[in-house]
Amino acid sequence: MKVSNATLYLEGEFSKHKVYELERELNSFLKTEHINTVDLSGISMIDSAGVALLDEIHTRLQPKARILLFRAASSEVQAVIDTFTTLKLEVQARDREMGFFEKLGDSALYGWSQLVETFTLASEVFYYSVIGLFDRRKQRKGSFVQQALLLGFDALPIVALLSFIIGFIIALQSGVLLRDFGANVFIADLMAVSIVRELSPLITAIIVAGRSGSAIASEIATMQVTEELDALRMMALNPIRYVVVPKFHAITVVMPILIVLSILVSMIGGAIIALGYLGLSVEVFYARSVEILTIKDIVISFGKSIWFAWVIVVIGSHFGFQVKGGAEGVGKSTTSAVVASIFAVIIFDAIFSLLYL
Amino acid sequence: MKNEAIIEIRDLVAKYGEKTVLDGISVDIYPGEVTVILGGSGCGKTTLLKNMLRLYEPFSGSVRFCGEEILTMDEKAFNRVLQQIGMLFQNGALLNSMSVYDNVSIPLELHTKLPRHIIDRIIRVKLHLVGLSEAIYKFPSELSGGMKKRAALARAMALDPLILFCDEPSAGLDPITSAALDDLILDLKQQLSMTIVIVTHELASIHRIADRIIFLEGGKMLFNGSLPDAKRAGIPQIDRFFEVGKF
Numbered sequence: 001m002k003v004s005n006a007t008l009y010l011e012g013e014f015s016k017h018k019v020y021e022l023e024r025e026l027n028s029f030l031k032t033e034h035i036n037t038v039d040l041s042g043i044s045m046i047d048s049a050g051v052a053l054l055d056e057i058h059t060r061l062q063p064k065a066r067i068l069l070f071r072a073a074s075s076e077v078q079a080v081i082d083t084f085t086t087l088k089l090e091v092q093a094r095d096r097e098m099g100f101f102e103k104l105g106d107s108a109l110y111g112w113s114q115l116v117e118t119f120t121l122a123s124e125v126f127y128y129s130v131i132g133l134f135d136r137r138k139q140r141k142g143s144f145v146q147q148a149l150l151l152g153f154d155a156l157p158i159v160a161l162l163s164f165i166i167g168f169i170i171a172l173q174s175g176v177l178l179r180d181f182g183a184n185v186f187i188a189d190l191m192a193v194s195i196v197r198e199l200s201p202l203i204t205a206i207i208v209a210g211r212s213g214s215a216i217a218s219e220i221a222t223m224q225v226t227e228e229l230d231a232l233r234m235m236a237l238n239p240i241r242y243v244v245v246p247k248f249h250a251i252t253v254v255m256p257i258l259i260v261l262s263i264l265v266s267m268i269g270g271a272i273i274a275l276g277y278l279g280l281s282v283e284v285f286y287a288r289s290v291e292i293l294t295i296k297d298i299v300i301s302f303g304k305s306i307w308f309a310w311v312i313v314v315i316g317s318h319f320g321f322q323v324k325g326g327a328e329g330v331g332k333s334t335t336s337a338v339v340a341s342i343f344a345v346i347i348f349d350a351i352f353s354l355l356y357l
Numbered sequence: 358m359k360n361e362a363i364i365e366i367r368d369l370v371a372k373y374g375e376k377t378v379l380d381g382i383s384v385d386i387y388p389g390e391v392t393v394i395l396g397g398s399g400c401g402k403t404t405l406l407k408n409m410l411r412l413y414e415p416f417s418g419s420v421r422f423c424g425e426e427i428l429t430m431d432e433k434a435f436n437r438v439l440q441q442i443g444m445l446f447q448n449g450a451l452l453n454s455m456s457v458y459d460n461v462s463i464p465l466e467l468h469t470k471l472p473r474h475i476i477d478r479i480i481r482v483k484l485h486l487v488g489l490s491e492a493i494y495k496f497p498s499e500l501s502g503g504m505k506k507r508a509a510l511a512r513a514m515a516l517d518p519l520i521l522f523c524d525e526p527s528a529g530l531d532p533i534t535s536a537a538l539d540d541l542i543l544d545l546k547q548q549l550s551m552t553i554v555i556v557t558h559e560l561a562s563i564h565r566i567a568d569r570i571i572f573l574e575g576g577k578m579l580f581n582g583s584l585p586d587a588k589r590a591g592i593p594q595i596d597r598f599f600e601v602g603k604f
Contacts, residue, residue: 016471016517049471049475052475084486326497327453
C-alpha cells in the first residue's frame with residue numbers, strides 16, 4: 001500500500017482476516033495525504049469485509065476530494081465490489097425510543113387491556129363451564145379425568161411434602177416461644193387456625209400456580225403457536241370450551257382435595273413437635289384442634305381454595321391465548337402466567353383475610 | 358468433475374435407534390459447485406447434511422473437509438472449520454431474543470477482529486442482498502416465514518464462508534423471491550467461488566442453479582452427477598421425480 005501523485009495504490013488480499021490491519025495502515029495515509037484516486041489493480045482477492053473497507057475509504061475521502069476515482073480493479077474484484085458495496089444503500093433509521101411518560105402511558109394502557117381481556121376470558125370460561133356441566137358433547141371424552149389426574153393427582157406428592165415441612169417448621173418455631181410461657185397446649189390452637197384458614201390454601205395455591213398454572217399456559221400457548229387452536233375453530237369447536245373448561249372443572253374438584261391433604265399433613269408435621277417437644281398427648285392435640293375450628297373457618301378455607309384454583313386457570317389460559325412469536329413466546333407466556341397467578345393469589349388472599357377476619 | 362473434492366464422504370451410515378437412515382453414502386463435493394441433494398420426504402437428505410456437519414453423530418463412516426477428517430477432530434479444530442461454513446436451517450433458526458441486525462452480527466463479532474463500522478456495513482449489505490433492508494431492526498417474531506429464512510441466509514453468509522449449506526432455502530417463498538434467492542446463490546458461487554450444498558425439492562430452482570445433483574432414496578445414493586446426466590440415466594425414481602414436477 002502506498003500513495004504517489006495523489007493516488008492510493010491498494011494491493012494484496014482484502015479479506016476479513018486482513019481488514020483489521022489494513023485499516024490501521026490506511027488511517028495514517030488518509031489523515032496525512034491528499035488522495036483523489038484509488039488504484040485497485042493490486043488487489044488479488046476481496047470479500048465483503050474488504051468491500052466494506054473500500055466503502056469506508058470512499059466515505060472518508062469523498063468530502064476532501066473534489067473528484068474521487070476508484071480505478072483499475074480486475075473484473076473479478078469489480079464483480080465482488082458491485083455485489084457487496086454499501087454505497088448505494090439507504091441507511092435505515094432505528095425506531096424512535098419512547099420517552100418516560102410515553103412508556104408509562106403505554107404500560108398503563110397495556111395493563112388495562114390485559115385486565116379487560118382477563119375478565120372477558122373469565123366470563124367466557126364461567127359461561128362455558130356452566131353450559132359444559134349439562135352438555136358435554138363438545139368436550140373430549142375422558143378429558144375431565146385426564147386433567148384431574150394431571151392437575152391434582154400428580155401434584156399430591158409435592159403438596160404433601162411441602163405442607164408437612166411447613167407444618168413442622170411453624171410448630172417448631174412457635175413451640176419454642178410457647179414453652180417459655182408455659183402455654184404448650186396452645187400449639188394445637190395455633191396450628192389449627194393458621195393452617196386451615198391461611199397456610200394450606202395459600203401454600204397449595206402457590207404450588208398449583210407454579211406447577212399446573214405453568215402447564216396450562218404452556219399447553220395453550222404451544223397450541224396457539226402451532227395453529228392447533230385455529231384448527232379447532234375451523235372444526236367449529238370453541239377452544240375455551242374444548243381446552244379450558246375441562247381444566248376448570250377438574251381443578252375445581254381437585255383443589256379442595258389437595259387442601260384437605262395439605263391440612264392433614266401439616267397438622268401431622270405440627271403434631272410431631274407438639275407430642276415430641278411440647279409433651280402434649282394425641283387426644284389433647286386433636287381435641288383442641290377440632291374445638292378451636294368453626295364451620296366458618298372450614299368454609300373460608302375451601303372457598304378460598306376454589307377461588308384460587310379459578311384464578312390460576314383463568315390467568316394461565318389468558319397468557320396462553322395471548323402468546324406472540326414462536327417458542328420464545330411460549331416461554332415468556334408461561335413465566336408471565338406463573339408470576340401473575342402467584343401475585344393474584346396473594347392479593348386475593350389478603351382481600352379474603354380482610355373481609356373474613 | 359474438476360479439482361480435488363472439498364468434502365469427501367465415505368461409507369457414511371446414520372441410524373435413528375435401530376432404523377438405518379443413511380446406508381453407506383460415499384460422495385464428493387467439489388469447490389465452486391452448487392450441489393443439490395434431492396429425494397423424496399424422509400429419504401435422509403437433511404440427515405446427510407447434519408451428519409456432514411456433526412450436528413448428528415453418524416453411526417460410522419468418514420467426512421473429510423479440505424483433506425482433514427472432521428468426525429474425530431477435537432472441538433477447537435472443528436470450530437475453526439465451522440468458521441468457513443455457513444448453514445441455512447430449514448426454519449431459519451434465528452435467535453428470537455435478538456433483532457435481525459444482531460443475528461447477522463453474531464458471527465462477525467465473535468469470529469473476526471473487524472471494526473464496528475465495517476461490521477455494520479457488512480450486515481447492511483448482506484441484508485440488502487436478501488431483500489431485508491426494511492426489516493433490519495425487526496425481531497424474528499415480527500417476520501414472515503420467508504423473511505426469517507432470508508434473514509437466516511444473511512447470517513449464514515455473513516463471514517463469506519467457503520461452503521454454504523442450505524436446507525430447503527426456497528420452501529415457503531414466493532416464486533419471485535425464490536428466483537432472486539437462486540440468483541444470489543449463483544452470484545455467491547461466481548464472485549466468491551463459494552461452494553454451495555443445497556437440499557431442495559424445488560425443480561425450478563434445481564434447473565436454475567444445480568451443477569451436480571445427488572439423488573437419495575431409502576438412505577442410499579441412487580445418482581451423483583450433472584442434471585442432464587441424471588435425466589439421461591434412465592433411473593425410474595429420478596425420471597418420476599422430474600416427470601411429476603413438470604407443468
